[in-house]
Amino acid sequence: MTTDPVTPEPLYRNRRAFLKLSIWAGTGAATASLFKAFVPDPSAELTGADIPTTPVPGSLTHMPDPGDSLSTVSEITNYNNFYEFSTSKAAVSWKAEDFITSPWKVTVEGWVHTPRIYDMSDLMRREQVERVYRLRCVEGWSMVIPWVGFPLHTLLAEVKPLGKATHVAFESYYDPSQMPDAAKANIPFPYVEGLRLDEAMHPLTFLATGLYGKTLPNQNGAPIRLVVPWKYGFKSAKSIVRITLTDREPPTTWNRFNPLEYGFYSNVNPEVDHPRWSQTRERRIGENETRPTLPFNGYGDQVASLYKGMDLMSNF
Amino acid sequence: MGESSDSKGRTAGAAGRHALPSGNLEVGRTVPGPPSFLRVLLDAKFRQQLIAVNSLIPSLMMLYYWQHHDLGVNPVEFVTRTTGVLALLFLVLTLLVTPLRKLAKWNWLAPHRRMLGLFAFFYATAHLLTYVVFDRAFDVASIPADVWKRPFIALGMVAFLLMVPLAATSNNAMIKRLGGRTWTRLHRLTYVCAIAGAAHYWLIVKSDITYPAVFASIIVILLGYRAIAASRR
Numbered sequence: 001m002t003t004d005p006v007t008p009e010p011l012y013r014n015r016r017a018f019l020k021l022s023i024w025a026g027t028g029a030a031t032a033s034l035f036k037a038f039v040p041d042p043s044a045e046l047t048g049a050d051i052p053t054t055p056v057p058g059s060l061t062h063m064p065d066p067g068d069s070l071s072t073v074s075e076i077t078n079y080n081n082f083y084e085f086s087t088s089k090a091a092v093s094w095k096a097e098d099f100i101t102s103p104w105k106v107t108v109e110g111w112v113h114t115p116r117i118y119d120m121s122d123l124m125r126r127e128q129v130e131r132v133y134r135l136r137c138v139e140g141w142s143m144v145i146p147w148v149g150f151p152l153h154t155l156l157a158e159v160k161p162l163g164k165a166t167h168v169a170f171e172s173y174y175d176p177s178q179m180p181d182a183a184k185a186n187i188p189f190p191y192v193e194g195l196r197l198d199e200a201m202h203p204l205t206f207l208a209t210g211l212y213g214k215t216l217p218n219q220n221g222a223p224i225r226l227v228v229p230w231k232y233g234f235k236s237a238k239s240i241v242r243i244t245l246t247d248r249e250p251p252t253t254w255n256r257f258n259p260l261e262y263g264f265y266s267n268v269n270p271e272v273d274h275p276r277w278s279q280t281r282e283r284r285i286g287e288n289e290t291r292p293t294l295p296f297n298g299y300g301d302q303v304a305s306l307y308k309g310m311d312l313m314s315n316f
Numbered sequence: 317m318g319e320s321s322d323s324k325g326r327t328a329g330a331a332g333r334h335a336l337p338s339g340n341l342e343v344g345r346t347v348p349g350p351p352s353f354l355r356v357l358l359d360a361k362f363r364q365q366l367i368a369v370n371s372l373i374p375s376l377m378m379l380y381y382w383q384h385h386d387l388g389v390n391p392v393e394f395v396t397r398t399t400g401v402l403a404l405l406f407l408v409l410t411l412l413v414t415p416l417r418k419l420a421k422w423n424w425l426a427p428h429r430r431m432l433g434l435f436a437f438f439y440a441t442a443h444l445l446t447y448v449v450f451d452r453a454f455d456v457a458s459i460p461a462d463v464w465k466r467p468f469i470a471l472g473m474v475a476f477l478l479m480v481p482l483a484a485t486s487n488n489a490m491i492k493r494l495g496g497r498t499w500t501r502l503h504r505l506t507y508v509c510a511i512a513g514a515a516h517y518w519l520i521v522k523s524d525i526t527y528p529a530v531f532a533s534i535i536v537i538l539l540g541y542r543a544i545a546a547s548r549r
Binding site: 015016019020022023024027028031032035036038039040041042074075078079083087089090139141184185186187257273276277278283285288289290 | 362366369370387390450465525526
C-alpha cells in the first residue's frame with residue numbers, strides 16, 4: 001500500500017469535470033474557428049478615384065425593370081470570377097489587393113488604319129458615361145452594375161478598322177509573379193476573348209473604367225475591362241492590355257478549355273442549356289429565389305438583329 | 317497484492333487498487349501516466365457526445381450566419397456547396413473507421429462509425445433540401461427532368477437515395493432484424509454513395525478540380541484498401 005495520499009474523491013471528480021469542460025471548449029472553439037475560416041467575409045470597399053461622367057439623359061443608362069435594383073458595392077466587389085488570382089470568388093478581392101494597375105497601356109492593332117498604344121491616362125481623359133447593365137454569369141447568377149466608361153466603338157473609330165477586319169480579339173493582362181495561383185485554375189492564360197466586328201461596334205459594347213462612379217477595384221478587372229451585357233459574363237474580359245482587329249474568329253479562353261461547353265457567341269439564352277446545368281433560370285445576387293433568364297439577358301430589342309438568320313443552338 | 321495495469325498495459329506499481337472512502341475501487345494514479353485528459357477521452361460515451369456536438373457546429377453556425385446575412389455574397393451557393401462537402405467529408409470519415417481499426421488498431425473508433433454515417437446523411441439531406449427550396453423553389457415536379465437531363469444531378473440523387481435505407485437501418489433493432497450478414501452487405505452501398513458523391517462534385521466544378529480530386533483520391537484509397545482486404549480473405 002502506498003504512503004502517497006489518495007486523491008480526495010471530490011477533487012478527483014471535479015478535476016474530471018474541469019477536464020471535460022476544457023475539452024468541450026477546446027474542440028468546440030477549434031471546430032468553430034476551422035469552419036469560420038471557410039465562411040466568406042466580404043470586406044472589400046470602393047477606394048478608387050472619382051470619375052467625372054457626362055450625364056446622358058434617356059440613353060442606355062436605364063433600369064429596364066422594376067425587378068432590377070442595383071447590386072451593392074459589397075456584392076460587386078466581393079464576388080468575382082477572376083481566375084488569374086483565385087478560383088474562389090470570395091478570395092479574389094484580397095488576392096488581387098497588390099495588383100499593379102498603373103502604369104498601364106492598351107495596344108490597339110491588327111487590321112486597322114492607325115494602330116495605337118493608348119496610355120491609361122489618355123483613356124481616362126475621354127468622355128465617360130455611366131451605364132447600368134445586367135451581368136449574367138454562365139454559372140447561373142447575375143447582378144446589376146452601374147459601370148463607368150465609354151463605348152468600345154468610339155475607340156475603334158479612332159483606329160479605323162480596315163475592310164479585312166471581321167472580328168475583334170481581346171487579351172487580358174497576365175503576370176505569373178502577380179498571379180501565383182493562376183495555374184490552379186486549369187485554364188490557359190493570358191485570358192483571351194473575342195467578338196464579331198458588328199458586336200464590337202454595337203452601342204451597348206462598353207469599355208468600363210469604373211463602377212459606382214469610382215475607378216475599378218482590382219478584383220473587377222482594373223484598370224479597364226470589356227462589358228458585353230447580352231453575353232455570359234466570361235465574355236466580358238478584365239484588365240485589357242491588347243485589342244486586335246482580326247480577319248477571322250479569334251480563340252477564346254473558355255472555348256479553348258472546353259469547346260463543347262463554351263461557344264464563341266455565348267449569348268445569354270434560356271433555350272440553350274449548358275451541357276451540365278440548365279440556363280432557364282438564374283439567381284440574382286441578393287435574392288433567395290431564382291428568376292427566369294431573359295433571352296440576350298433582356299437586351300434582345302437592341303441586339304437580336306445581329307443574329308438574324310443564325311441558328312443560336314449551334315452557334316452557342 | 318497482485319499487480320494491476322491500465323488499458324495501456326502500464327502497471328500501477330506497488331499501489332495497485334485503492335479502496336476509496338466511497339467503497340469503490342479505482343486504479344490510483346501513483347505513477348506517471350498519461351495526462352488526465354487522455355483518460356477522460358477513454359470514456360466512449362463522452363467521445364460520442366463530443367463528436368456529435370462538434371459535427372453539429374457547422375450546421376448551427378450556418379443557421380446563425382444565415383439569419384444574420386453573414387454568409388457572403390451568395391449565401392445559397394455557400395450553403396449548398398458546404399453541406400455537400402460536409403456530406404462527402406463525413407462519408408470519408410465513416411469509411412476511414414475500419415481501415416484505422418484494422419491497421420492502426422484504433423478500436424476506440426468503432427462505436428462512432430454509426431454516428432459519422434448518420435451525419436453524412438444529415439448533411440446530404442440539408443444539401444438536397446437547399447436545392448429543392450432555393451434552386452427548384454419547391455417545384456418538386458421539375459426535379460425528375462433535372463435529374464434526367466443533368467448527369468451530375470442524377471449522380472447526386474443516386475448517392476442520396478442510396479443513403480436513405482442505410483440511415484433507416486442504422487440501429488441495433490435493424491441489425492437484429494436483417495441479420496449481421498445481410499446488414500453488412502446492405503451497408504456496402506456506402507461505397508457507391510461515396511463514388512457517386514465524389515463524381516457529382518467533380519462534375520459541377522468549371523475547371524478547378526482541386527477539391528473534388530482530393531476527395532476522389534481519398535475515396536479511391538479507402539476503397540482500394542477494402543478491395544485488397546477482400547481479395548485476401
